[in-house]
Amino acid sequence: xxxxxxxxxxxxxxxxxxxxxxxxxxxxxxxxxxxxxxxxxxxxxxxxxxxxxxxxxxxxxxxxxxxxxxxxxxxxxxxxxxxxxxxxxxxxxxxxxxxxxxxxxxxxxxxxxxxxxxxxxxxxxxxxxxxxxxxxxxxxxxxxxxxxxxxxxxxxxxxxxxxxxxxxxxxxxxxxxxxxxxxxxxxxxxxxxxxxxxxxxxxxxxxxxxxxx
Numbered sequence: 001x002x003x004x005x006x007x008x009x010x011x012x013x014x015x016x017x018x019x020x021x022x023x024x025x026x027x028x029x030x031x032x033x034x035x036x037x038x039x040x041x042x043x044x045x046x047x048x049x050x051x052x053x054x055x056x057x058x059x060x061x062x063x064x065x066x067x068x069x070x071x072x073x074x075x076x077x078x079x080x081x082x083x084x085x086x087x088x089x090x091x092x093x094x095x096x097x098x099x100x101x102x103x104x105x106x107x108x109x110x111x112x113x114x115x116x117x118x119x120x121x122x123x124x125x126x127x128x129x130x131x132x133x134x135x136x137x138x139x140x141x142x143x144x145x146x147x148x149x150x151x152x153x154x155x156x157x158x159x160x161x162x163x164x165x166x167x168x169x170x171x172x173x174x175x176x177x178x179x180x181x182x183x184x185x186x187x188x189x190x191x192x193x194x195x196x197x198x199x200x201x202x203x204x205x206x207x208x209x210x211x212x213x
Contacts, residue, residue, distance in 0.1 A: 002117050002203045004029075004100045004196045007108035009122040009160070011169065012152035013130030013137075014180045015188070016123040017104050022189040024102040027196070032095055033104040040087040085163055105156070109174065110164035117203075119196055122174040123188065125181040 006023065010016020017033055024031030041048040089111045095101050096115050103112075109120035125133075127149065135145035160168035171177055176195060180188050 002200060003096070004200055005096045005108075005112060005115055005118045006102045006192060006196060007112065007118065007120045008102065008104045009109065009120070009156075009168070009174065010105065011124045011130060012149050012156065013133045014123045014125040015133070015185050016180075019123060019180065019185050019188045019192075020102045020104040022185055023192055026189060026193055027100065027102070029100045029102060030095070031102040031104065032092070036088045036091055036106055037084075039091055040084055043087050043091075107160055107164045110166065119176065119192075119199060120174045121192055122169060122177045123180050124169060124177065125179055129181040 004027075006020075008016050008020045008023075010019075020033065021031050038048055085107075088106050092103055092106065092108050092111045093115075095103065096112050096118075100117075109118070112118050127146075130149050131142060131145045134140070134148050135142055138145070138148070140148075157168040160166070164173070166173045176192065178188055178191060183191070
């Protein structure tokens with residue numbers, strides 16, 4: 001059976017991470033998100049907390065750290081962001097080679113653009129809905145929630161545009177885009193699953209209908 005790799009990009013507060021976890025559970029496949037930071041820490045010699053500060057941020061010539069140990073990923077004058085992106089990209093390719101999975105963020109759609117079986121998804125929602133979600137999630141006021149949403153979106157946009165060389169959130173960059181404000185997380189996960197199953201069926205049909213020479 002052909003592998004299905006689902007990459008999920010998301011606006012902050014749209015529920016993309018939760019949807020990815022639900023989808024992976026329904027498909028009975030791994031979901032990679034924070035795990036990428038933890039494993040990258042093991043590979044790089046940096047602390048997990050240090051990598052969290054650089055996660056999904058574009059290269060910054062002022063963001064330099066000296067790792068606890070030197071390895072093939074770290075080099076003189078190399079921003080931590082670039083080091084983290086290189087490690088995460090290698091891990092993403094390793095996960096995709098191993099089997100079907102769901103990967104949240106980290107430019108996975110770009111890293112795996114030549115990977116057979118990839119379905120790239122972007123989850124978005126109106127600003128008002130996302131601000132309300134963040135206000136509720138972090139038990140803060142509307143002004144603070146608005147700041148958090150805008151700041152997180154800016155960071156993700158800059159990161160994606162810089163490393164993927166594509167436009168974050170633009171329909172030309174993805175196979176499927178869903179406004180999560182109209183559905184529950186489970187309903188969105190079900191829609192993505194339906195698309196993946198239909199795509200898999202098409203691949204299987206094409207496989208068996210190929211003329212034999």
